[in-house]
Amino acid sequence: MKQINASIITIGDELLIGQTVDTNSAWMARELNKIGIWVKRKVAVGDVWDDIWKALDDESESSDVILITGGLGPTGDDITKPLLCQYFGGRLVVNEQVLEHVKNIFTKLKRPLLERNLKQAEVPDVCTVLFNERGTAPGMMFQNNGKHYFSLPGVPYEMKGLMTSEVLPRLQKDFTLPALVHKTIFTAGQGESFIAEKIKDFESSLPPNIKLAYLPAYGMVRLRLTARGDTLSRVEAELASYFNQLKELVKDIMVSDEDEGLEIVIGKILKSKGKTIATAESCTGGYIAHLITSVPGSSNYFMGSVVSYANEVKENILGVSPGTLQTVGAVSEETVRQMVKGTIEKLHVDFAVATSGIMGPDGGTPEKPVGTVWIAAGNKEKTEAVKLFFRFDRERNIELTAHAALNLLRKFILANS
Amino acid sequence: MKQINASIITIGDELLIGQTVDTNSAWMARELNKIGIWVKRKVAVGDVWDDIWKALDDESESSDVILITGGLGPTGDDITKPLLCQYFGGRLVVNEQVLEHVKNIFTKLKRPLLERNLKQAEVPDVCTVLFNERGTAPGMMFQNNGKHYFSLPGVPYEMKGLMTSEVLPRLQKDFTLPALVHKTIFTAGQGESFIAEKIKDFESSLPPNIKLAYLPAYGMVRLRLTARGDTLSRVEAELASYFNQLKELVKDIMVSDEDEGLEIVIGKILKSKGKTIATAESCTGGYIAHLITSVPGSSNYFMGSVVSYANEVKENILGVSPGTLQTVGAVSEETVRQMVKGTIEKLHVDFAVATSGIMGPDGGTPEKPVGTVWIAAGNKEKTEAVKLFFRFDRERNIELTAHAALNLLRKFILANS
Numbered sequence: 001m002k003q004i005n006a007s008i009i010t011i012g013d014e015l016l017i018g019q020t021v022d023t024n025s026a027w028m029a030r031e032l033n034k035i036g037i038w039v040k041r042k043v044a045v046g047d048v049w050d051d052i053w054k055a056l057d058d059e060s061e062s063s064d065v066i067l068i069t070g071g072l073g074p075t076g077d078d079i080t081k082p083l084l085c086q087y088f089g090g091r092l093v094v095n096e097q098v099l100e101h102v103k104n105i106f107t108k109l110k111r112p113l114l115e116r117n118l119k120q121a122e123v124p125d126v127c128t129v130l131f132n133e134r135g136t137a138p139g140m141m142f143q144n145n146g147k148h149y150f151s152l153p154g155v156p157y158e159m160k161g162l163m164t165s166e167v168l169p170r171l172q173k174d175f176t177l178p179a180l181v182h183k184t185i186f187t188a189g190q191g192e193s194f195i196a197e198k199i200k201d202f203e204s205s206l207p208p209n210i211k212l213a214y215l216p217a218y219g220m221v222r223l224r225l226t227a228r229g230d231t232l233s234r235v236e237a238e239l240a241s242y243f244n245q246l247k248e249l250v251k252d253i254m255v256s257d258e259d260e261g262l263e264i265v266i267g268k269i270l271k272s273k274g275k276t277i278a279t280a281e282s283c284t285g286g287y288i289a290h291l292i293t294s295v296p297g298s299s300n301y302f303m304g305s306v307v308s309y310a311n312e313v314k315e316n317i318l319g320v321s322p323g324t325l326q327t328v329g330a331v332s333e334e335t336v337r338q339m340v341k342g343t344i345e346k347l348h349v350d351f352a353v354a355t356s357g358i359m360g361p362d363g364g365t366p367e368k369p370v371g372t373v374w375i376a377a378g379n380k381e382k383t384e385a386v387k388l389f390f391r392f393d394r395e396r397n398i399e400l401t402a403h404a405a406l407n408l409l410r411k412f413i414l415a416n417s
Numbered sequence: 418m419k420q421i422n423a424s425i426i427t428i429g430d431e432l433l434i435g436q437t438v439d440t441n442s443a444w445m446a447r448e449l450n451k452i453g454i455w456v457k458r459k460v461a462v463g464d465v466w467d468d469i470w471k472a473l474d475d476e477s478e479s480s481d482v483i484l485i486t487g488g489l490g491p492t493g494d495d496i497t498k499p500l501l502c503q504y505f506g507g508r509l510v511v512n513e514q515v516l517e518h519v520k521n522i523f524t525k526l527k528r529p530l531l532e533r534n535l536k537q538a539e540v541p542d543v544c545t546v547l548f549n550e551r552g553t554a555p556g557m558m559f560q561n562n563g564k565h566y567f568s569l570p571g572v573p574y575e576m577k578g579l580m581t582s583e584v585l586p587r588l589q590k591d592f593t594l595p596a597l598v599h600k601t602i603f604t605a606g607q608g609e610s611f612i613a614e615k616i617k618d619f620e621s622s623l624p625p626n627i628k629l630a631y632l633p634a635y636g637m638v639r640l641r642l643t644a645r646g647d648t649l650s651r652v653e654a655e656l657a658s659y660f661n662q663l664k665e666l667v668k669d670i671m672v673s674d675e676d677e678g679l680e681i682v683i684g685k686i687l688k689s690k691g692k693t694i695a696t697a698e699s700c701t702g703g704y705i706a707h708l709i710t711s712v713p714g715s716s717n718y719f720m721g722s723v724v725s726y727a728n729e730v731k732e733n734i735l736g737v738s739p740g741t742l743q744t745v746g747a748v749s750e751e752t753v754r755q756m757v758k759g760t761i762e763k764l765h766v767d768f769a770v771a772t773s774g775i776m777g778p779d780g781g782t783p784e785k786p787v788g789t790v791w792i793a794a795g796n797k798e799k800t801e802a803v804k805l806f807f808r809f810d811r812e813r814n815i816e817l818t819a820h821a822a823l824n825l826l827r828k829f830i831l832a833n834s
Contacts, residue, residue, distance in 0.1 A: 030435030040463070
C-alpha cells in the first residue's frame with residue numbers, strides 16, 4: 001500500500017515574526033495521523049505572493065495532500081484566495097450559498113455588513129466550496145495532477161469544524177489509507193537517559209514497522225510506540241503485545257497507559273473512588289485549579305481552590321498560623337502543611353494539595369533563592385510535604401511546580417484510599 | 418542594504434504527529450526580528466534522514482541563516498548530529514569542555530552517568546561548539562558558502578539560553594542588518610472588519626516600507642505596524658508618526674499601545690494607583706488568577722482568589738446566599754454580584770471580579786445552554802454585571818470568559834478610581 005503523505009502550509013506574517021504560536025498544525029497533524037495519513041512536512045510562510053506560490057510548488061512535489069490554513073480573513077493583508085485562484089487557473093465568482101450565510105451571520109450579530117465581508121462570498125470557479133458553518137470565510141478544495149489541496153481559515157474553531165465535517169471524510173473516501181496506531185505510556189520520576197538504558201533491549205527488539213519515541217515534558221517522560229500496517233486489527237494486535245512488554249518494564253514509574261495529563265488521571269481516580277479534592281495555591285496562583293477544571297466533568301470531584309497569594313489570605317481563609325508565617329515564612333514545610341489542613345477543613349474535601357514557593361524573577365533571598373518550592377498533599381489524618389528546587393524562568397517554574405504537586409497528590413490518593 | 422533572510426527547521430516526529438505544539442520557533446522568530454533578520458520560512462520535518470537532508474538543501478537556497486532545533490537528545494531517536502556531521506563533511510570527536518560539563522551535571526544531580534550521556538560530548542570537528550550552560554547537549558555552528566547554520570537543542574529553556582548568549586550576538590557581528598521596528602495597539606470591543614473600515618484611508622496612506630497587520634485573539638484585535646529602513650532612529654521616527662495617527666483613529670477601543678496582555682495592562686494600572694484586587698472564579702476555575710500571577714511582581718497588587726467551583730464554597734467562603742443559589746442558580750447576575758461583594762469583604766481588596774457560567778460540553782439546560790456566562794466587577798460601593806454567550810469548546814469558552822472578565826475589571830477600575 002502506497003503511503004499517503006501530507007504537507008501543511010500555514011500562511012501569515014504573524015507566524016514569522018513570532019507574534020502567534022501555531023497550534024492549528026499540531027491539531028491537524030493529529031487528526032490526519034488518526035486516519036493513516038503521514039504528515040511529512042509543515043511549512044510556514046508570510047503573506048508574500050512569491051513565497052506562498054513557491055510553497056505550493058515545493059509541497060506538491062513532496063506530498064499527495066496539501067492543507068493550507070490562514071490568509072482568508074476579510075482584511076487587506078490577505079492574498080491567499082486570489083493567489084489560489086490564479087495558481088489553479090480560475091476566476092473569482094460569487095457563491096450564492098456562502099453569500100446568504102454571510103448575510104445571515106451579520107444580521108444575527110446586528111453588525112453592519114461591509115463590502116469586504118461580501119467579498120468573502122467570492123470563490124474561485126475551479127474549486128469545490130467547503131461550507132463553513134462556524135464563520136464567514138469558506139473552505140476550498142482543489143484537485144490537480146491527482147493531488148488534493150484544501151484551503152481553510154486560520155481561526156482554530158472554524159478550521160476544526162471544516163476538517164471534521166469536510167476534509168477528513170473526503171480524504172478517507174478518495175485515498176486507500178494504511179492503519180496507523182499510537183500508544184503512549186506516561187511516566188514520572190526518571191529521566192530520559194535512565195529510561196532508555198532500562199529498556200534498550202526492548203527497543204532493539206522492535207520490528208521495523210514499530211517505532212519508539214521519548215517525549216519529555218514537565219519533569220515527566222512519555223514513551224510512544226507507533227505501529228504501521230495494512231489492517232487495523234492486525235496492527236493493533238501486534239502493537240498490544242509490545243505495549244504490554246513496555247508497560248511491564250516501566251511499571252514502577254508509570255502514571256498512565258494512555259496519553260493523558262495528570263489532571264485527567266487524577267480525575268479518573270477520584271471518580272472511581274467517589275472522593276473530592278481542593279487546592280491551596282500560593283506560588284502556582286490558580287494554575288493547578290485551572291488544569292483540574294480544564295477537564296470536562298471536573299465539578300464532580302473538584303470543590304474549589306483558595307489562591308492565597310497574600311499572607312493575609314493564608315491566615316484569614318486557610319487558618320495558617322501567623323506565628324508560622326513570621327518565624328519560618330510562607331515558603332516552608334509548616335506553611336504548606338497548614339494550608340492543606342485548612343483547605344480540607346474549610347472546603348470539606350477528602351484530599352487537598354498546597355504550594356508555596358518563589359517563582360522569580362524577583363523575591364529570592366540567600367536562604368530561599370528563586371526556585372525554592374514547598375508542596376504538600378494530604379487528607380484529614382496526615383500530610384506529606386516535599387521540597388523542590390527549579391532553576392528556570394517564572395512560567396516554567398509555575399508549570400513544573402503544578403505538575404509535581406499534581407503527581408504528589410495522585411500518589412497520596414492512591415496510597416491513602 | 419541586502420535583506421538577511423532566515424529559515425527555522427524544527428526536527429522531530431512529535432511535531433508531525435501533533436503530539437507537541439512548537440513554541441520554540443515563534444520565540445526564535447521574535448528574537449531574530451528584533452535584530453532585523455526576516456524569517457522567510459519555517460519548516461518542520463520528522464526524524465527521517467532524507468527529509469532532514471532535503472530541508473537543509475532547500476532552506477540553504479532560500480535563506481542566509483538556517484536555524485535547526487530538536488533532535489539532539491541522548492536517546493536513540495536522534496539522528497541530527499551524525500547527519501549534520503556528514504552534511505558538512507566532518508567526523509565526530511569528543512569535546513573536552515562539553516565532556517567535563519556533562520560529568521559535572523550528573524554529579525550534581527547524583528544520577529548515574531550513562532554511555533549515551535557521554536555521547537553528548539561528541540561534536541563534528543567542522544563545527545564551532547556553542548557551549549550550553551543549561552543542559553548536556555551542546556549547540557553547534559557551521560558555515561558553508563557564506564551561509565550560517567546553527568543547531569540547537571529542542572528543550573525551550575536550553576534553546577533560549579543558547580540563542581541569547583551565542584546565536585544572536587554572532588549574527589549581529591557577522592551580518593549588516595537593517596532596522597526593523599514593530600509597534601502594536603491592543604483593542605477590544607470591535608471586530609476586525611469594522612476596524613478595517615474605520616482605518617481604510619489611513620491604511621492606504623502607508624508608505625511601502627510600513628505594513629499594517631490585524632491580529633485577532635480572544636475577542637480582541639491587535640493592530641501591528643511594522644517599519645523597515647536603514648537606520649533605527651529614522652525608522653522609529655517615521656513609525657512614531659503613523660503610530661500616533663492610528664492611536665487617534667482607534668482611541669475609543671484602545672486597551673494598550675504596547676503589545677501586552679490585559680493582565681499586564683491591569684497590573685500597571687493597579688501599581689500606579691496603589692490598589693489591590695482579587696478574583697472569585699467559578700467557571701474560569703482559577704484561570705484568571707493564573708493569568709494575573711503569570712506577571713512578575715503581581716504579588717504587589719493581587720491578594721488571591723477563591724475558586725468556588727462548588728456551590729457550598731460560594732456559600733461558605735464567599736457568603737453567597739443559599740436562597741439566591743436555589744432560586745436563580747449559580748449562573749446568574751445575583752450570584753456573580755454577591756461573589757464580588759464577598760471577595761472584597763473576605764480578602765480585603767479594593768476591586769474584585771467574578772465569573773459563573775456553563776463551559777461545556779455538559780451541564781447546559783434549555784434556559785441556560787452551554788456557553789451562558791455571567792461576569793461582574795466591582796468595589797465596595799458598586800458592582801457591574803454583564804451576561805455573555807459563547808459557542809465554542811470548553812477551552813476556548815474559558816479563555817474568552819477570562820479575557821472578557823479582565824477587560825470588564827480594567828474598565829471598572831479606570832472608571833472608579
